[in-house]
Structure formats: structure tokens, C-alpha cells
Amino acid sequence: MDDNNSSPTTTKVDRLNSFHPDCDELKHKYDQCFNVWFTEHYMNGHYNNEGCNKVFELYTDCVKRGMKEYGLQYEQTTTLHLGTNKEKTSPLKDTEKPK
């Protein structure tokens, strides 16, 4: 089905990877699920996406773990700092908990 058996350094893949290599496989599984849901369900007004929930959870857990490796906290990405004094602080030094 896919050409992901070949070496990633020599093959031009026509899909985008995750920022963390550990999450690539889960990302592709989820993306595939999302695309089918978006085309066949969401576009027709059916908003329930429970079918993708399980793989989405595994995938986002993996991304959050990966972010930690780079010193990034997922919680920090949910806070908007633009236009506030926080805008000029580095996310890596910011220890304040989000609201």
C-alpha cells in the first residue's frame, strides 16, 4: 500500500512526517482516518468522529511526550501570549502554569 519500507533518506515521500520520528506511524494512521472522516462525514454534516478517537489519543500522547524531550510543555501551547507581556518571554524559561 505504502512505500514506507524504503529508506526515508532516498525516497521522496508524498506525506508529511511528525516532528518526532517516533510518532510518524501514528500520525499517518490518524491522518488517514481524519481524511476519510472529513471527506465522507464532516463534509456531509456528520460531525461525530469517534472512529478516530483511539488512534488520535495514541498519536497526541506520543507528540506530547516528544515535545517534552525538546523541553516544550503541551500546556504552554494552549496559552496565547501574543499582545501580552508574556510575548517576550522564552517558552523554555516560562514556568508559570497556564490558567
Place this chain on the structure above:
Amino acid sequence: MKIWTVQHTFNYPWETVVQAAWNKYPNPMNTAVLGIDVIDRQVINGELHSHRLVTTRWTLPNWACALMGPISTFYAIREKLTYKPHPDDPQKTLLKQTAYVTVEGLPCSGYIENILTSKISGNAAKGRQAIEWVIEKLQHKQPL
């Protein structure tokens, strides 16, 4: 702060364009985008909200990097893209794209903002080509 905005009409219906938008990357026009992850996604009152983490490689002129690097200045880019069915023709889609660029803490902030804005402008044009490229690709691969 510098605001940049542009409108563009795609000769494809809205459904086709938004599906291509989700599959925009990777494309040969915007090679700086290395990865996109979804970290949160939910449907609220019929609206699909996606919170995504985009990994990019931005290239600035050498002197700008030299200047921005040691002073560790921050710059912020907020981008908004709106795809709507064309009011006069349902077979077309209208894209409105806005970027807000802010550079703080440098005597020549305005100058750097101009450089970033022209960079955004160039990338956005490539982005529109990319959407068309993806649509062509999707239409040849499988009917949407």
C-alpha cells in the same frame, strides 16, 4: 506591527479546496515546512477547530540572522486564512489571507518586519500554487 493581506480566487469549488488544504504539505513549493502535528482537534457547533504544531525551517538573510541571533530578539507571526465559496460563483473559492508580523527589541524592527513580510508574501504565493498542485494530484489519484 506590520499587516499583510491578500485575496485569491481558486477555480475549484470550496469542498475541493478545503480538502486540498488539509493535504497541502508536503509540496515542492513550500519545502521549509518539515512537519505538522495535530495536538488538539474538536468540532464545536459544526466548526472544526484544529490546534497544530508546525515545524519549519525559516531562512533569513545571513546578516539578519547574525543580528537577531545574539540579541535573541523575538518575532511573532500570526496568520489567518479564510476559504469561502465565491459569492458570485459556487464553482470558485475565495481565499483571504492575513499575516500580522511583530518584531520587538531591535532599533531596526520596522526594517526586519518588512523583510519578514516580503518573505511571507512570497511563501503565500507559493502556498496558493501548492493548493492547486495538491488538487491536481488528488484529482488524478482518486475522485474526492
